[in-house]
Amino acid sequence: MITLSQRNPEWGNKPIRNTKYLIKDWGCTISSISMLSDYFKSFQKPSWFAKYASFTKDAKIFWNSIDRLDLNFKFEYRYYADKHPNMFQKIDEALKDPNKAVVLEIRKTHWVAGLSKWLLLGYRIADPWPLPNGSKVFKQKSYISGCAVFKRK
Numbered sequence: 001m002i003t004l005s006q007r008n009p010e011w012g013n014k015p016i017r018n019t020k021y022l023i024k025d026w027g028c029t030i031s032s033i034s035m036l037s038d039y040f041k042s043f044q045k046p047s048w049f050a051k052y053a054s055f056t057k058d059a060k061i062f063w064n065s066i067d068r069l070d071l072n073f074k075f076e077y078r079y080y081a082d083k084h085p086n087m088f089q090k091i092d093e094a095l096k097d098p099n100k101a102v103v104l105e106i107r108k109t110h111w112v113a114g115l116s117k118w119l120l121l122g123y124r125i126a127d128p129w130p131l132p133n134g135s136k137v138f139k140q141k142s143y144i145s146g147c148a149v150f151k152r153k
Contacts, residue, residue: 001115002038003126004046005133006031011047021059023050028111029061031128032103035113036150039101042072046128063148076100076149087147092117094149104138105146112138114147 006012012024023030023046030049037044054065067074079087094100095117102114104125113126115135122139138144 001035001113001126002043003113003133003135004031004035004128005131006046006128007131008046011045011050014047014050016050016059017053017055019055019057019059023047026059028128029103032111032113032126033061033066033150035126035128036073036101036103037071040071040073040150040152042070044069044071066150071153073101073150073152076151078146078148080146081144088141088144090149091123091144091147094147095123097151099152101150103148103150104144105148106138107143108145 006027007024014023016023016026027046031046034044034046034049052069054062063075063078079090081087091102094102095114103111104114105111115124115126118124118137122137122141124135125138126135
């Protein structure tokens with residue numbers, strides 16, 4: 001899976017659809033989904049998602065808007081740590097299934113692409129914030145406040 005940065009000059013200064021927000025500041029979700037699009041062999045840049053997906057006025061994605069785009073994957077479910085006690089089981093299952101992929105919500109404010117489970121302690125992730133971007137191990141499993149699972153069409 002390709003790793004991307006929301007701060008990449010190629011798309012960082014582009015607006016997120018009809019909002020006042022720019023990808024470099026608020027595009028972690030769409031940058032993470034863009035990474036998943038590469039995994040599912042239908043790669044689109046974060047700027048493409050910013051243009052064609054649907055968002056709230058404060059640039060939060062409408063998850064189901066992914067389903068109407070011409071992609072090889074669709075949104076399955078959004079899990080919240082405080083509402084779904086089996087969320088980590090769902091993350092682990094998605095990471096093991098070659099037909100699924102997951103983005104992880106960190107502290108209710110930031111999204112990263114999940115790459116694999118890392119022993120029992122955490123997850124290997126691709127974080128779209130740093131420039132240049134790369135994968136790293138995220139050991140603070142308790143900071144994961146939610147996730148969104150996607151599956152191959």
